[in-house]
Amino acid sequence: MAQKKPKQAKAKAKAATKKSARKVMKLKSAKKANGNGLPKASAKPYGQDGKALTGVRILDFTHVQSGPTCTQLLAWFGADVIKVERPGVGDITRGQLRDVPNADSLYFTMLNSNKRSITIDSKHPQGMRVLEALVKTCDVLVENFAPGALDRMGLTWERVHKLNPRMIVASVKGFGPGPYEDCKVYENVAQCAGGAASTTGFREGPPLVTGAQIGDSGTGLHLALGIVSALYQRNRTGRGQKVLCAMQDGVLNLCRVKLRDQQRLAHGPLTEYSQYSEGVPFGKAVPRAGNDSGGGQPAWLLKCKGWESDPDAYIYFITQAPVWGAICDLIGEPTWKTDPDYTTPKARLPRLKKIFARIEDWTMTKTKFEVMDICNAVDIPVGPILSMKEIAEEPSLRKTGTVVEVDHPTRGKYLSVGNPIKMSDSISEVKGSPLLGEHTDEVLKDVLGFKASEIAEIKNSGALSAPKKEEKAA
Numbered sequence: 310m311a312q313k314k315p316k317q318a319k320a321k322a323k324a325a326t327k328k329s330a331r332k333v334m335k336l337k338s339a340k341k342a343n344g345n346g347l348p349k350a351s352a353k354p355y356g357q358d359g360k361a362l363t364g365v366r367i368l369d370f371t372h373v374q375s376g377p378t379c380t381q382l383l384a385w386f387g388a389d390v391i392k393v394e395r396p397g398v399g400d401i402t403r404g405q406l407r408d409v410p411n412a413d414s415l416y417f418t419m420l421n422s423n424k425r426s427i428t429i430d431s432k433h434p435q436g437m438r439v440l441e442a443l444v445k446t447c448d449v450l451v452e453n454f455a456p457g458a459l460d461r462m463g464l465t466w467e468r469v470h471k472l473n474p475r476m477i478v479a480s481v482k483g484f485g486p487g488p489y490e491d492c493k494v495y496e497n498v499a500q501c502a503g504g505a506a507s508t509t510g511f512r513e514g515p516p517l518v519t520g521a522q523i524g525d526s527g528t529g530l531h532l533a534l535g536i537v538s539a540l541y542q543r544n545r546t547g548r549g550q551k552v553l554c555a556m557q558d559g560v561l562n563l564c565r566v567k568l569r570d571q572q573r574l575a576h577g578p579l580t581e582y583s584q585y586s587e588g589v590p591f592g593k594a595v596p597r598a599g600n601d602s603g604g605g606q607p608a609w610l611l612k613c614k615g616w617e618s619d620p621d622a623y624i625y626f627i628t629q630a631p632v633w634g635a636i637c638d639l640i641g642e643p644t645w646k647t648d649p650d651y652t653t654p655k656a657r658l659p660r661l662k663k664i665f666a667r668i669e670d671w672t673m674t675k676t677k678f679e680v681m682d683i684c685n686a687v688d689i690p691v692g693p694i695l696s697m698k699e700i701a702e703e704p705s706l707r708k709t710g711t712v713v714e715v716d717h718p719t720r721g722k723y724l725s726v727g728n729p730i731k732m733s734d735s736i737s738e739v740k741g742s743p744l745l746g747e748h749t750d751e752v753l754k755d756v757l758g759f760k761a762s763e764i765a766e767i768k769n770s771g772a773l774s775a776p777k778k779e780e781k782a783a
């Protein structure tokens with residue numbers, strides 16, 4: 310067997326060279342056909358000529374949330390995502406926050422749709438044999454292990470690059486190079502270290518984390534953009550590269566308006582913060598601003614009819630300057646349109662608290678949906694606070710595929726969030742997540758081209774199955 314390995318590798322390398330030669334020839338003939346080196350426009354109807362990432366194969370070594378968010382997006386765009394999981398256990402989220410006994414949790418199913426699953430013990434020599442074959446055939450390796458884990462497995466950048474110079478190695482880590490680079494990081498650690506928590510919440514209260522998973526899903530999104538950019542660059546250079554997204558960096562990128570305000574502080578108070586209108590002095594760092602807008606148009610969250618019993622009966626109300634007159638008419642204060650204390654945005658700044666209290670007197674007489682209808686008719690930007698129940702039941706979100714019902718063999722139907730990025734020629738259909746190891750045989754045979762005898766040898770070695778004890782515990 311040991312002798313067969315190099316032969317097989319040679320044959321595969323030859324096939325790969327032939328394949329890329331075919332691609333070059335195709336491009337050349339396209340050049341001839343079109344004159345500009347680009348393929349001719351497809352004659353097929355939109356949405357019926359594959360997907361944006363058709364032909365891209367991802368070795369998905371991700372777990373928990375940040376990495377899986379990224380690879381799920383790539384799968385929705387048509388990439389063949391092969392998720393490698395530890396035999397018998399799999400991604401830890403399969404069993405976390407379980408709602409249906411013995412079925413994969415929603416935590417897992419909502420982050421791993423459209424992928425294939427193969428179980429491999431990466432620390433077993435035969436497991437590494439399969440992994441190396443995958444490295445040779447995939448375009449991108451995506452991982453979000455703790456710092457150093459991939460190297461400890463033996464898959465250093467140098468090794469991966471040697472096995473496949475075209476391979477892009479994309480990683481999520483908690484921190485970039487620096488004092489914290491070796492730390493393990495979860496969502497809220499990133500929110501705290503990336504500047505989100507210190508600027509979220511009310512001035513009088515402690516820092517707050519937000520429900521939006523800006524550390525995990527936010528970084529996964531950043532990584533996906535890095536990957537497609539690296540794939541694009543590879544078209545020109547022919548070589549892969551490392552792509553790194555630190556969760557701290559991703560959160561900070563989403564908090565850049567707060568770094569903007571940090572620098573503005575040196576030049577005086579932040580006049581659009583309600584703290585200014587309340588006469589409270591600013592300190593050295595950007596304060597928490599409650600429900601202030603964060604932009605140039607003052608805004609606040611206001612109670613609506615029913616707020617006493619419904620925790621979500623609120624509307625976010627933006628006093629956009631161009632529609633100030635319409636706001637005054639709606640709330641019954643037409644004189645504010647010409648009163649010098651109210652007529653200009655600057656004059657209004659020290660009076661925002663009083664202004665929003667007056668607008669709230671009006672919003673409290675209407676439901677949030679009534680306020681939405683009335684204000685939108687005269688172009689006043691407002692936003693109802695929607696509960697997750699309301700979002701799950703919203704027909705327009707179902708229609709666009711942003712909220713989708715997905716089927717699963719062991720847990721039945723569940724709701725998920727579909728692809729929020731809509732493309733006219735790359736339509737996303739959300740499919741169920743794979744069962745643990747569901748595609749192991751398929752990948753070994755069809756993707757890696759192992760013969761039946763080789764598959765038997767690898768399987769008998771125990772590299773793809775859980776040790777007996779773990780199987781019982783799982």
Ligand code: CAO
Pocket residue numbers: 372373374375376393394395396429430431432453454455456457458459461462481482483492493494495496525
């Ligand atoms: N076969 C054999 N071993 C495997 C394996 C497989 N298929 N898959 C994983 N392992 C091993 C790893 O090699 C590692 O072993 P060593 O530590 O001995 O080298 C081990 O499993 C654990 O990996 P880990 O340290 O990444 O996992 P953890 O549960 O201890 O930590 C987390 C989880 C998320 C804190 C850490 O992975 C991390 O900091 N990741 C980077 C930041 C990140 O993505 N955070 C977001 C998480 S979502 O909130």
